[in-house]
Amino acid sequence: xxxxxxxxxxxxxxxxxKPVKITKVEVLHLEKPLKxxxxxxxxxxxxxxxxASRLIVTVHTDAGITGHGExxxxxxxxxxxxxxxxxxxxxxxxxxxxxxxxxxxxxxxEPSSRGWAQTGVIAAMAPLDAAIYDIMAKSAGLPVxxxxxxxxxxxxxxxxxxxxxxxxxxxxxxTEVQGYVDxxxxxxxxxxxxxxxxxxxxxxxxxxKAVRQAHFTRNSAVESIHWRSRVRSxxxxxxxxxxxxxxxRVSRTLYLFSTNCRVGGFNTFCQREPTNxxxxxxxxxxx
Numbered sequence: 148x149x150x151x152x153x154x155x156x157x158x159x160x161x162x163x164x165k166p167v168k169i170t171k172v173e174v175l176h177l178e179k180p181l182k183x184x185x186x187x188x189x190x191x192x193x194x195x196x197x198x199a200s201r202l203i204v205t206v207h208t209d210a211g212i213t214g215h216g217e218x219x220x221x222x223x224x225x226x227x228x229x230x231x232x233x234x235x236x237x238x239x240x241x242x243x244x245x246x247x248x249x250x251x252x253x254x255x256x257e258p259s260s261r262g263w264a265q266t267g268v269i270a271a272m273a274p275l276d277a278a279i280y281d282i283m284a285k286s287a288g289l290p291v292x293x294x295x296x297x298x299x300x301x302x303x304x305x306x307x308x309x310x311x312x313x314x315x316x317x318x319x320x321x322t323e324v325q326g327y328v329d330x331x332x333x334x335x336x337x338x339x340x341x342x343x344x345x346x347x348x349x350x351x352x353x354x355x356k357a358v359r360q361a362h363f364t365r366n367s368a369v370e371s372i373h374w375r376s377r378v379r380s381x382x383x384x385x386x387x388x389x390x391x392x393x394x395x396r397v398s399r400t401l402y403l404f405s406t407n408c409r410v411g412g413f414n415t416f417c418q419r420e421p422t423n424x425x426x427x428x429x430x431x432x433x434x
Contacts (some may be wrong), residue, residue, distance in 0.1 A: 172231035186311035216277030221270030303335035
């Protein structure tokens with residue numbers, strides 16, 4: 148006795164009896180120059196002559212169902228060189244097969260023979276993959292989050308901001324954060340670690356402290372440590388536990404959350420650092 152994966156199920160809806168095929172891909176590339184540079188630790192977002200760009204794709208099928216996906220803007224030139232041909236004719240429900248087919252290009256000859264840069268391939272894959280999931284969800288009559296198993300219709304969010312801006316200081320930073328707060332944002336990820344650009348650890352500390360005192364007077368601070376660096380725990384007036392970097396050798400990112408972010412899946416991110424942690428003196432050698 149053998150089982151065939153493609154054997155029609157007796158309870159399959161009539162509309163789904165015929166395999167769906169991808170017929171066409173439409174691409175919209177949006178791009179706009181930025182008036183100023185927003186610096187990360189070592190480089191500005193979008194390059195030294197920054198620009199904001201997005202890549203919107205629409206994947207069509209012979210069933211009349213279309214899927215939409217959005218990417219960062221990279222890989223737009225690949226679609227002028229035939230990249231969409233890889234998925235035309237494929238069954239969108241074989242999403243894993245399509246993903247492997249696209250990714251295989253990164254270790255094949257296509258980057259050289261067809262001018263498909265490897266980084267561009269990865270960037271182009273993202274919106275296509277999202278669009279295919281959109282097609283599957285629509286075919287099932289479900290929103291994507293529920294198609295993927297989601298069980299609630301909202302999730303906590305935070306905003307990434309506070310990047311270094313040339314000629315701008317703490318007053319401009321506070322104005323920026325106020326804009327997020329006005330939109331109902333109650334958690335923010337601030338950029339720190341600009342030592343290579345002349346931003347000292349003390350400068351970063353003062354930036355974070357100013358934002359917290361102005362907008363997050365009762366909060367937890369959580370660090371995303373990308374590489375090794377040393378920290379010291381202190382307490383400010385009012386008993387607020389803080390974590391202050393010193394002798395930092397690498398970039399760090401610090402998250403600020405207001406107390407009402409303690410909901411759902413964000414509990415793990417909102418935990419305050421234990422107050423009984425042994426303090427480390429700045430001059431103590433690193434173990």
